Amino acid sequence: MNIETVDEIIDKYRCEASYLIQIMLDIQSENHWLPNEALIRVSEKLEVPVARIQHIATFYKAFSLVPKGRHRVHICMGTACHVRGARRILDIVQDLTGIKPGETDLEMKYSLETVNCLGCCALGPVMEVDGKVHGKVIPGKAGDVLNKYE
Amino acid sequence: MSAITLEIDGNKVQVTDGMTVLEAADNAGIFIPTLCHHDKLEPFGGCRLCIVEVEERGWTKMVVSCVYLAAEGLVVRTRSDKVDRIRKTILELLLAHAPDAEVLKELAQEYGADKDRFEKDPSFCIHCGLCVRYCAEVKQKFAVGFVDRGIRKEISFIPEIAARECNACKECFPLCPTSYLQAAFVLTESLAFPAQQKKSE
Numbered sequence: 001m002n003i004e005t006v007d008e009i010i011d012k013y014r015c016e017a018s019y020l021i022q023i024m025l026d027i028q029s030e031n032h033w034l035p036n037e038a039l040i041r042v043s044e045k046l047e048v049p050v051a052r053i054q055h056i057a058t059f060y061k062a063f064s065l066v067p068k069g070r071h072r073v074h075i076c077m078g079t080a081c082h083v084r085g086a087r088r089i090l091d092i093v094q095d096l097t098g099i100k101p102g103e104t105d106l107e108m109k110y111s112l113e114t115v116n117c118l119g120c121c122a123l124g125p126v127m128e129v130d131g132k133v134h135g136k137v138i139p140g141k142a143g144d145v146l147n148k149y150e
Numbered sequence: 151m152s153a154i155t156l157e158i159d160g161n162k163v164q165v166t167d168g169m170t171v172l173e174a175a176d177n178a179g180i181f182i183p184t185l186c187h188h189d190k191l192e193p194f195g196g197c198r199l200c201i202v203e204v205e206e207r208g209w210t211k212m213v214v215s216c217v218y219l220a221a222e223g224l225v226v227r228t229r230s231d232k233v234d235r236i237r238k239t240i241l242e243l244l245l246a247h248a249p250d251a252e253v254l255k256e257l258a259q260e261y262g263a264d265k266d267r268f269e270k271d272p273s274f275c276i277h278c279g280l281c282v283r284y285c286a287e288v289k290q291k292f293a294v295g296f297v298d299r300g301i302r303k304e305i306s307f308i309p310e311i312a313a314r315e316c317n318a319c320k321e322c323f324p325l326c327p328t329s330y331l332q333a334a335f336v337l338t339e340s341l342a343f344p345a346q347q348k349k350s351e
Contacts, residue, residue, distance in 0.1 A: 040310075049286070050308045051295025058297040 001031040006038045010045050017046045021056060024063060032068040032111075069104045069111040071149045073097070074128040078117035081124035085139070089125050090114065092142045110146070156224040171215035171226055172200050182215055182228050183237070183257055185244075185327050186278035190288050193217045196279050197244070199257070201236050203227040212236065234261055242267040244276050248328040251276075274330035275305055281322040281331045291315045294322070294331075305334055309342030 009026045013019035020042070027038050034057055043050045057063045075090050094100060097110045104111040118126050123135025127145060134145045152167050156174060163178040170193060175182050186196035195217040202215045205225035212232070227233065241263035245254055249265050249272065258265060277296075282305060285294050293311040296303055307316070316335060323332055 049292030049295070050311065051282075051286070051292040051306075054306065054308065055296050059299045 001027070001035055001038055003037065003041055005030060006041050007045070010042060015045055017048050020046060020048055020053070021060075024053070024057065028063055032070075032072075033064040033066060036065075067104065067108065069108045071110050071130050073110050073112050073146070074115045074118070075101075075112070076116075076118045076124065076126040076128070077114045078121065078124070080121035081117075081126055084124040086125040088139045089127060089137050089142050092139045093127070093146065096143050096146060109149075154220060154222045156220050156222070156226060158226040159228055165220050169220050171202060171204070171213070171218045171220050171224070174220045175215065175226070175228060180228060183260075184216060185253065185276065186280060187216045188280055188284065188325065191280070191283045192287060194279050194283060196277055198240055199237060201233060201240075203230050203233055237261050238263045246271050247273050247276055248330070251328040253327045273304065274328050274333065276328055277303060278327060280325040280327075281305060284322045284325055289315075289319060289321065291319070294334075305331065307335060307338040309338055312338055313343040 006027060009023055009030070012026075013023055023042060023046070024034060027034055027042075031038070039053050039057065040050060042048070043053055057065055073093065075086060075093060077086050077090070090101075093112065097105055097112060099105050099110065099112050101112050101114045115128075118128055118133065120126060120133060120135060123133065125137050127134050127137050127142065129145065129149055137145060153164050154167055155162060155164050156171075157163070158171075158175050158178055158180050161178060161180070163174055165174040165177055169177075172182055172184065172187060182200045182202065184197060184200040186194050187200065193216045195214050198214055200215045201212055203210055203226070204213050204218070205227075206221065206223070215226070215228075237257075238261040241254060241258050241261055242265070245251075245258060245263065245265040246268040248254060249270060255265075257263070279296070281294050282296055285291050291311060292308070293315050294305055294307050297306040298304060312335070316339075323335075326332065
């Protein structure tokens, strides 16, 4: 992520410290993670200590301080999905991608995460890729869902 | 600033408005144990050890004295069975994190706390926030801060700032009740700026 993009985002919020979290969220959605240089830049321009930014970045699960893959795979582990076999979907996805929840593969293609409920329990088991919900996934078809993304 | 009168352990104490119960007790020479209070810092209410029983208009309740403002006619009891029991449990929980901290061991003896009551989880930091707040409020360097949350919360030095500021200051070192801060600093130093370490030797 280049520093100009970070500056643009900061300027959009008129350098106001009260918009700190919004700025961090914008950087996160632009870049999928928060690089150290970007945070230092935000700290300088908003005059907020890096320690405070780091506290916020580690506090909220929406932020990541490590690089994320191009596609974010979320597998629902909520009660409804769980009883409909979410565990098996997770196992299949782990086998196919070779990564565990919280990790990113070496090609930076997928980042895998488990979530506790996506709010569409009638569609369980649910997996979400890049914000798009795939419902009623059967273990044999999980690979097909992943293959749609390059 | 008007004066208010309250009663602490049976003694009439006069303090100015806006003071906390802990400060009022301190003024009257009554000792309340605390691990996160520091005269130069804003009240934090982190360790909960300064808990006392207060009675106001016939009602008693347990409050943390370092963040509870003194009020006219307040009756405070700094040692009662209930207070002692709560402090004992708090100490036992803190000892699960830092079983060898001298301050904790002394207090444990006083309150009869058993250091082995809870399963050990030696994170060594008890989250008193003294280092973090001292660096932010007194020194205004923000070289150390909290990261993560809940049971994973810990202190973390910002290597770029620590490399610049810490070797000349280290004023937070004696504040730490468990010595974990020093360990965290040495770790940051050896990972992020080992060259300086050699120079200072």
